[in-house]
Amino acid sequence: MKKITLLLALVAILVPSLALADEFQVAVASNFQAPAELIAAQFEADTGHKAILSFGATGAFYAQIQNGSPVAVFLAADAKTPKKLEDEGLAKAGSIFTYAQGALVLWSATEGYVDDQGQILKTGDYKHLAVADPARAPYGEAAYELLRAWDLLAGLEKDQRLVTGENISQTVQFVETGNAELGLVALSQVWKDGQFKGGSGWKVSPDLYSPILQDVVILKAAENDTAAQAFADYLKGDKAREIILSFGYTLD
Amino acid sequence: MISVPPGPPTGGAGHFTWMRPLSLSLTPAELSTIKLSLKLATCTMAISLLLGSPIAWWISRRDTLPRRLVAAVATMPLVIPPTVLGFYLLFFMGPFGPIGKIFKALNLQLLPFTFSGLVVASVICSMPFVIQPLSNAFVALGERPLEAASTLGAGTLDAFLSVIAPQAKPAFLTAAIMSFAHAIGEFGVVLMIGGNIPNVTRVLSMQIYVYVENMDYDRAHILAGGLVVFAVLSMLAMQILNPRQTDKTGERAHR
Numbered sequence: 329m330k331k332i333t334l335l336l337a338l339v340a341i342l343v344p345s346l347a348l349a350d351e352f353q354v355a356v357a358s359n360f361q362a363p364a365e366l367i368a369a370q371f372e373a374d375t376g377h378k379a380i381l382s383f384g385a386t387g388a389f390y391a392q393i394q395n396g397s398p399v400a401v402f403l404a405a406d407a408k409t410p411k412k413l414e415d416e417g418l419a420k421a422g423s424i425f426t427y428a429q430g431a432l433v434l435w436s437a438t439e440g441y442v443d444d445q446g447q448i449l450k451t452g453d454y455k456h457l458a459v460a461d462p463a464r465a466p467y468g469e470a471a472y473e474l475l476r477a478w479d480l481l482a483g484l485e486k487d488q489r490l491v492t493g494e495n496i497s498q499t500v501q502f503v504e505t506g507n508a509e510l511g512l513v514a515l516s517q518v519w520k521d522g523q524f525k526g527g528s529g530w531k532v533s534p535d536l537y538s539p540i541l542q543d544v545v546i547l548k549a550a551e552n553d554t555a556a557q558a559f560a561d562y563l564k565g566d567k568a569r570e571i572i573l574s575f576g577y578t579l580d
Numbered sequence: 581m582i583s584v585p586p587g588p589p590t591g592g593a594g595h596f597t598w599m600r601p602l603s604l605s606l607t608p609a610e611l612s613t614i615k616l617s618l619k620l621a622t623c624t625m626a627i628s629l630l631l632g633s634p635i636a637w638w639i640s641r642r643d644t645l646p647r648r649l650v651a652a653v654a655t656m657p658l659v660i661p662p663t664v665l666g667f668y669l670l671f672f673m674g675p676f677g678p679i680g681k682i683f684k685a686l687n688l689q690l691l692p693f694t695f696s697g698l699v700v701a702s703v704i705c706s707m708p709f710v711i712q713p714l715s716n717a718f719v720a721l722g723e724r725p726l727e728a729a730s731t732l733g734a735g736t737l738d739a740f741l742s743v744i745a746p747q748a749k750p751a752f753l754t755a756a757i758m759s760f761a762h763a764i765g766e767f768g769v770v771l772m773i774g775g776n777i778p779n780v781t782r783v784l785s786m787q788i789y790v791y792v793e794n795m796d797y798d799r800a801h802i803l804a805g806g807l808v809v810f811a812v813l814s815m816l817a818m819q820i821l822n823p824r825q826t827d828k829t830g831e832r833a834h835r
Contacts, residue, residue, distance in 0.1 A: 388793050502670075507674040507692040
């Protein structure tokens, strides 16, 4: 009797997953969370396929994929990481393309705090500047490039004014809650339809950091997954492009 | 004795290989995280004993609803994820939060991104480990020693220090070791409000997390292994210093 109950329980667990076989996992870099949610909803409405999204730092996802995480599609915050996965034979060959180009922004939750040249970064008496960890978040890397270009990094580190978020979302959270007066974050997180969602900010001049080309890749395990391929293709479509552009990303 | 043999080296970037010799010497940055963790644990232990003892005492004196409520609140951190606490600290104690605004008006330092912030959070998380053993011990002692002391003319504090405290020594030891060891392992709340500032909030557990996330598994192994050894030793110390506790449970098992 017990065995039958167990069997029934197993069937009950397995059957729904069989019925929803066109579900697939998508790993999304934190900066792309808001557009990804909109795109996935639109994609599901149009195709019936369900993309299950998870968000985090690009470097963290890279480590998880290397260790066998069941991700089908990976929307990275850079071009380097998908390339590395391809070189290591973990990605579907030729599946990489750039889905968005990101922009770095100096942002504060306080209105009128950030000037339109970003000079506050040099002259402000702020206590904390929030950045993402440059070792695993491309926007953190870009932030460090700017701080080096302006010769601010050593001073900020010495005065212990630099606070590091685990990923770019936590970095924004530090600034949103006012705990850090300033942050170097992704424009997409604080921007919607042509303006800042709140506070004040300066779009960092693009010549101060390397372009943030965000690439998508299909992983080896999902090589023959048509739903995953459809999602990647969908990113190139007009509906997705419109959403992506509305968050301040640029596209070729 | 079961030992788990190390699996064959899988190779490739990011995979830890047991064949490679590890440098056991610690870098200055790692030493700083260890010092910081010890400092945090010491502060946590001292403050939570100072705060927790009177609370445990008050709880254990009479069995009333308000006291049960306090006991429940003080034990709550056991079942609340530290990230929840970190989240509240970040929002309510930040400059835009209600408590943070009061702090600012009083010209006090805000807690997020500071060492004091970690201590406050860690004390809250350690409270159950102090309150539980102490109030249990106080209940077990009963009213009699205190009545005897007051008959002999001792004030409450005097009676507590010279009669109750020595008798409840095992419980105090348990509370001290548990709060210290727990603070060494504090992580969730550090991740939420620490900001990972070297020499200020980058404690040992945070450094291990950064190593793992950045796939520096060798260094992560050194620090994580050290932490496991520390945890075993401190729990062992508790057992050795507290033989009565094991005797008691043994007795109970026999009854």
